[in-house]
Amino acid sequence: MAKQRGSRKHRKATEQEEEDHHEPTVAEEEEAEAKEDEQLEAAAARDAEGGAAAEDEVQLESGAMGGEDKVEEEEAPEAATGGDEECKEEEEKEVSFDELGLDEQLKRALRKKGLIKATPIQREAIPLILEGKDVVAKAKTGSGKTFAYLLPMLHELLKLSSEGRIRKSAPNAFILVPTRELCQQVYNEASSLLEFCTSKLKVVQVNASMSDKDITVALSGPPNILVTTPACVASCISKGIIRGPSIKESLSMMILDEADLLLSYRCEDDLKALVPHIPRSCQSILMSATSSSDIEKLTKLLLHNPFVLTLTEVGYAKDEVIPRNVQQFLISCDAKDKILYILALLKLELIQKKVLIFVNSIDSAFKLRLFLEKFGIRSSVLNAELPQNSRLHIIQAFNARLFDYLIATDDNKSKEAKQANKGNKKDSRVSRKQLQQTLDAEFGVVRGIDFKNVFTVVNYDMPPDTTGYVHRIGRTGRANKTGASISLVSPEENGIFQEIENMLKDVEKKDTSCISPFPLLTKNAVESLRYRAQDVARSVTTRDIKEARRQDIKNEILNSDKLKAHFEENPRDLDLLKHDKLLSNKEIPAHLRDVPEYLIDPTTKEASNAVKLSRAAMGIDNPRRRKRMGFKGGSGKSSDPLKTFSAEGRTRRRGWKERDGEQDRRKRKKVES
Numbered sequence: 142m143a144k145q146r147g148s149r150k151h152r153k154a155t156e157q158e159e160e161d162h163h164e165p166t167v168a169e170e171e172e173a174e175a176k177e178d179e180q181l182e183a184a185a186a187r188d189a190e191g192g193a194a195a196e197d198e199v200q201l202e203s204g205a206m207g208g209e210d211k212v213e214e215e216e217a218p219e220a221a222t223g224g225d226e227e228c229k230e231e232e233e234k235e236v237s238f239d240e241l242g243l244d245e246q247l248k249r250a251l252r253k254k255g256l257i258k259a260t261p262i263q264r265e266a267i268p269l270i271l272e273g274k275d276v277v278a279k280a281k282t283g284s285g286k287t288f289a290y291l292l293p294m295l296h297e298l299l300k301l302s303s304e305g306r307i308r309k310s311a312p313n314a315f316i317l318v319p320t321r322e323l324c325q326q327v328y329n330e331a332s333s334l335l336e337f338c339t340s341k342l343k344v345v346q347v348n349a350s351m352s353d354k355d356i357t358v359a360l361s362g363p364p365n366i367l368v369t370t371p372a373c374v375a376s377c378i379s380k381g382i383i384r385g386p387s388i389k390e391s392l393s394m395m396i397l398d399e400a401d402l403l404l405s406y407r408c409e410d411d412l413k414a415l416v417p418h419i420p421r422s423c424q425s426i427l428m429s430a431t432s433s434s435d436i437e438k439l440t441k442l443l444l445h446n447p448f449v450l451t452l453t454e455v456g457y458a459k460d461e462v463i464p465r466n467v468q469q470f471l472i473s474c475d476a477k478d479k480i481l482y483i484l485a486l487l488k489l490e491l492i493q494k495k496v497l498i499f500v501n502s503i504d505s506a507f508k509l510r511l512f513l514e515k516f517g518i519r520s521s522v523l524n525a526e527l528p529q530n531s532r533l534h535i536i537q538a539f540n541a542r543l544f545d546y547l548i549a550t551d552d553n554k555s556k557e558a559k560q561a562n563k564g565n566k567k568d569s570r571v572s573r574k575q576l577q578q579t580l581d582a583e584f585g586v587v588r589g590i591d592f593k594n595v596f597t598v599v600n601y602d603m604p605p606d607t608t609g610y611v612h613r614i615g616r617t618g619r620a621n622k623t624g625a626s627i628s629l630v631s632p633e634e635n636g637i638f639q640e641i642e643n644m645l646k647d648v649e650k651k652d653t654s655c656i657s658p659f660p661l662l663t664k665n666a667v668e669s670l671r672y673r674a675q676d677v678a679r680s681v682t683t684r685d686i687k688e689a690r691r692q693d694i695k696n697e698i699l700n701s702d703k704l705k706a707h708f709e710e711n712p713r714d715l716d717l718l719k720h721d722k723l724l725s726n727k728e729i730p731a732h733l734r735d736v737p738e739y740l741i742d743p744t745t746k747e748a749s750n751a752v753k754l755s756r757a758a759m760g761i762d763n764p765r766r767r768k769r770m771g772f773k774g775g776s777g778k779s780s781d782p783l784k785t786f787s788a789e790g791r792t793r794r795r796g797w798k799e800r801d802g803e804q805d806r807r808k809r810k811k812v813e814s
């Protein structure tokens with residue numbers, strides 16, 4: 142593995158390049174925007190990069206929650222990174238993409254994204270893959286595994302293409318991922334890297350929601366790279382859309398991304414069906430965030446004498462499954478009080494936005510959404526019932542900061558899926574059909590999805606297993622940004638919580654707990670909201686939940702086709718992406734929308750202010766930043782009650798109007814809380 146360490150000269154060049162990426166003036170930005178013809182995703186990703194530095198600075202000043210564990214600026218780097226020595230070690234190992242010998246056109250695409258230095262997994266895996274080795278790479282969530290395989294793969298294919306050695310009877314590379322959402326995400330990433338050489342390589346994604354005709358059209362050519370799920374590729378082979386002998390002739394590389402999840406998505410048989418068609422010469426790469434017996438199974442099935450990159454080998458001082466830039470907290474409470482605790486966290490602004498909240502059933506998700514809505518907190522629900530276009534666009538809209546709170550049921554193992562399975566055991570055909578009708582088997586909200594700039598992940602319900610925990614928490618702290626997680630643990634969930642704690646201690650070789658009690662929420666603050674919360678929770682009936690669920694699907698189905706057509710023509714127009722519209726058309730009473738000042742104790746007020754200050758320091762509400770994300774008009778602060786709520790008590794303004802026009806409250810009378 143030929144590797145150059147970061148020389149001073151190189152570092153200087155890198156600094157210069159970073160300076161070149163200065164914040165543009167408004168005029169420059171407008172001019173650039175007029176010229177740019179970029180995908181929404183690329184714009185969001187660039188902004189995420191821009192935000193990273195700012196967020197890291199905030200970590201130094203006020204800790205991840207912007208709360209009471211403030212540290213002096215000089216001391217902070219040590220606290221944040223685990224010590225000077227470790228920092229130096231990391232710095233010594235820094236390698237730029239230039240040093241990895243990648244194709245010039247790929248480097249140009251990386252520069253355009255503002256990516257200069259390789260992450261540890263990238264700097265270790267890229268040279269090995271370029272050497273032609275089979276590789277099994279295990280690295281924590283958000284560590285950049287996608288580019289770790291995409292870059293060397295594209296480099297090799299570009300080389301073959303320029304030497305005229307590409308075989309064209311079937312795709313040259315398969316990238317197999319567990320879910321459709323990931324197909325789309327990986328396809329977007331690969332396309333963005335090929336921006337400066339579109340005529341040389343073609344990448345397509347196909348999934349089970351497409352008709353055979355559409356799949357056949359997509360695969361005509363054929364493309365060089367196929368991003369798909371194991372189920373879809375197996376079906377293409379069995380239907381003769383891709384011929385086995387052609388795969389044998391053309392396939393030179395196969396990637397199994399999110400390999401730890403592939404088998405849990407019932408992909409084993411599909412992968413076994415593929416094995417006889419894979420040529421012996423095919424290089425196989427397996428990427429995973431966690432270790433499991435499934436990984437070993439897959440390794441045996443598909444790889445030849447692979448090089449195994451484990452967590453320590455990719456440059457981290459110690460093994461870690463949760464990025465060290467993520468602070469993990471817990472709140473112990475009764476199951477019935479969870480709704481009260483989440484209200485306190487959000488309404489008193491004790492956690493940093495954006496927030497991703499995980500629940501274990503779709504009904505719980507809608508109950509929570511309706512409940513929060515009654516307090517003026519708007520959110521969106523992401524679940525397996527929604528049409529695929531809607532799911533993709535909810536993720537896109539959340540990434541673009543069109544709303545701050547997303548409630549997700551995290552995979553097809555939700556309570557509903559389990560019930561559907563259980564209830565239909567007698568007739569497995571009915572069971573499968575019913576399940577497919579209601580819940581999409583290839584759906585995966587969380588796993589591997591690159592949510593941008595999620596600061597806090599909340600486990601409203603604990604995940605069913607330790608892998609679920611790792612993947613959920615992995616939606617924050619991505620690409621070295623700071624983040625936090627809060628798990629609401631009821632006595633009934635103590636078992637799984639202990640399992641998670643033991644796993645973390647085991648991996649990180651620690652005796653002490655890795656998950657600390659959340660320090661910013663006082664008993665007084667919770668109790669001050671209890672009466673209202675209980676009252677409102679009671680008013681959200683099962684019928685309301687059923688109706689909201691039905692209404693949401695209806696809206697999203699209507700929107701789904703519009704979204705598809707519209708975004709093909711206007712990839713940057715976010716007007717349709719308002720997935721947090723109010724479910725109820727009733728006016729929010731003032732006493733619920735605003736928390737009166739006398740209810741908020743001084744400690745809570747202080748904590749809330751600290752969180753707000755750190756948010757301001759991150760520049761999250763900066764109008765120029767919002768504009769780059771695709772917002773039209775101003776900050777929206779003047780018309781959105783979410784943005785005007787203050788834990789210090791509210792300065793009432795006369796007449797305001799809901800942004801989406803559901804309710805015109807201009808004539809609303811001034812009512813004292």
Ligand SMILES: Nc1ncnc2c1ncn2[C@@H]1O[C@H](COP(=O)(O)OP(=O)(O)OP(=O)(O)O)[C@@H](O)[C@H]1O
Pocket residue numbers: 186189256257258259260263280281282283284285286287288429430588589590591615619620
């Ligand atoms: N070299 C880099 N420098 C900075 N950011 C990077 C770099 N490489 C990738 N990223 C960004 O890091 C984020 C996480 O990357 P990616 O999705 O590949 O992580 P992952 O390891 O596959 O995570 P998961 O296991 O959750 O799927 C992405 O937003 C990506 O654009």
